[in-house]
Every structure is written in C-alpha cells, then in structure tokens.
Amino acid sequence: xxxxxxFVDTDIWEKEWFMKLSPADKCLVxxxxxxxxxxGIWSPNYFLASYVIGxxxxxxxxxxxxxxxxxxxxxxxxxxxxxxxxxxxxxxxxPSSPIHAKILSLLSKYEIxxxxxxxxxxxxxxxxxxxxxxxxxxxxxxxxSSYQAERFFDYYxxxxxxxxxxxxxxxxxxxxxxxxxxxxxxxxxxxVSLKEKLKQIGNKKLSEL
Numbered sequence: 001x002x003x004x005x006x007f008v009d010t011d012i013w014e015k016e017w018f019m020k021l022s023p024a025d026k027c028l029v030x031x032x033x034x035x036x037x038x039x040g041i042w043s044p045n046y047f048l049a050s051y052v053i054g055x056x057x058x059x060x061x062x063x064x065x066x067x068x069x070x071x072x073x074x075x076x077x078x079x080x081x082x083x084x085x086x087x088x089x090x091x092x093x094x095p096s097s098p099i100h101a102k103i104l105s106l107l108s109k110y111e112i113x114x115x116x117x118x119x120x121x122x123x124x125x126x127x128x129x130x131x132x133x134x135x136x137x138x139x140x141x142x143x144x145s146s147y148q149a150e151r152f153f154d155y156y157x158x159x160x161x162x163x164x165x166x167x168x169x170x171x172x173x174x175x176x177x178x179x180x181x182x183x184x185x186x187x188x189x190x191x192v193s194l195k196e197k198l199k200q201i202g203n204k205k206l207s208e209l
Contacts, residue, residue, distance in 0.1 A: 006088055007087065007088055009087060012029075017065075017066040017069070017070075018066075021065065024053055024054065024055035025061075025065060027053045027055075028049065028053055028055075028057060028061075028062065028065070029065060029070065031049060031052060031053060032049075032062065032071065032079060032081060033081055033084065036079070036081050036084065037106065038088075038099065038102065038103055038106070039084075039085060039102075039103045039106035039107055040080060040081035040082075040083075040084025040085050040088075041074070041078050041079070041080055041081075041106060041110075042078060042079040042080075042081065043078055044059065044062075044077065044078065044079055046058060046059070059073060059077075059079075062079065063079075069082060070082055074110050075110065080110070080112070085103060085107070085114065089103065091115060092114075092115045092116060092117040093114055093115070093116050093117070094116065094117050095116055096167050098162070098165055098166070098167075104116065124161065124167060124168055124169060124171075126156070126157075126161050126168075126171065127153075127171045128153075129149050129150060129153045130149075131171075132149040132152050132153055132171070132175060133145045133146055133149035135172055135175045136148055136149055136152075136175060136179065139179050140179070140184065144184055148178070148179075148182065152174075152175065152178050156168065156171075156174070
C-alpha cells in the first residue's frame with residue numbers, strides 16, 4: 001500500500017531530545033512517523049520494525065523515548081504519535097474537509113478530542129426533491145423535472161452530497177450544472193404514422209375537415 005505524502009520535521013535534528021538518541025532510536029522515531037496513518041496512529045509490528053532498523057524494537061523501548069512525550073499506547077495497543085496531527089494539519093481541523101473529517105473520525109474512536117473550526121459560511125442543508133424539481137422547472141417541463149429531480153437527489157444522497165472531493169456548498173449551482181450536462185432526447189416522430197395521418201386528411205372531403 002502506497003503511503004501518503006506528508007510534511008517532514010527538518011528541525012528535529014537540532015532538538016535536544018532527538019540528538020541524545022542512539023542511531024537506532026533515531027531510525028525508530030522516523031520509521032514510526034512514516035508508517036503511521038493520517039491521524040498519527042501506528043499499528044505496531046515490532047518484528048518488522050526490528051528487522052528494518054537492525055535493532056530490537058519493543059513497546060517499552062518506543063514509549064521510553066523522550067520520557068514518553070513522543071509516543072503513547074492506545075487502549076487497543078496501537079501507538080499514537082503525539083502532536084503528529086498538529087504538525088501535519090495545524091491546530092484546528094475542518095469537519096467540512098473530507099481528509100480532516102476522516103482524521104476526526106479516527107481520533108474519535110480513541111476519544112481523542114481535537115479543536116475544530118467552523119467555516120464562516122452557513123452549514124449546507126440538502127434540498128428536498130420538490131425543491132430540486134421547482135428549480136428544474138425553470139428549464140424543463142413537469143415530467144422531465146420530476147424524473148430528473150429524483151435522479152439528482154438519489155445520486156447526491158448516495159455520495160454524501162459531495163461534489164468530487166468537496167462537500168456541496170450550493171445545491172442550486174449543482175442543479176444548474178446537472179441541467180447543463182443532461183441531454184434530453186426529444187420524442188421521435190414516427191414518419192410512417194405521420195404520412196398515414198396526412199394521407200387520411202388528404203382523402204377527406206373539405207366538408208369533413
């Protein structure tokens with residue numbers, strides 16, 4: 001599995017606690033921070049870590065680094081890289097961001113609280129099918145609007161009201177884009193039936209018309 005790209009603390013080499021570590025422990029710190037997930041949580045594999053680093057790795061050895069200020073053991077045995085989220089994403093997470101929302105979800109499993117920021121714009125409220133239909137009636141007829149409104153609602157409901165990777169901000173704008181992208185086929189005229197009707201009309205007397 002390809003690991004996500006992330007920021008690297010280039011100042012770590014000048015930090016006193018890190019400078020005092022043995023070469024093996026320095027590698028261990030870098031290894032765990034590289035192998036943890038986006039929330040800074042590492043699922044420990046001490047055998048593999050020991051093999052890669054070339055020195056025995058244990059939970060006790062890892063948590064003893066910097067007197068326990070760098071790594072914590074969670075209730076299921078996983079390891080939390082302290083301040084990893086703060087370094088990578090800042091002091092606040094935005095729940096409207098898909099990545100931040102996933103991080104908050106991972107942290108919540110361990111009851112780890114993190115400050116969140118609320119955007120200045122008001123919270124998105126999904127529309128009803130009738131509201132969507134009303135908007136579509138400005139461009140389409142009743143039948144088409146009813147059908148497309150159902151399609152629009154079902155589609156965005158299935159994707160959590162996201163547009164690509166971002167949470168939908170304006171459903172009316174999304175409706176406009178939906179209309180612009182949707183080609184409505186006009187009912188085909190049966191040329192044979194039309195010719196037959198014209199023929200019937202032609203055969204009638206003027207008084208019958």
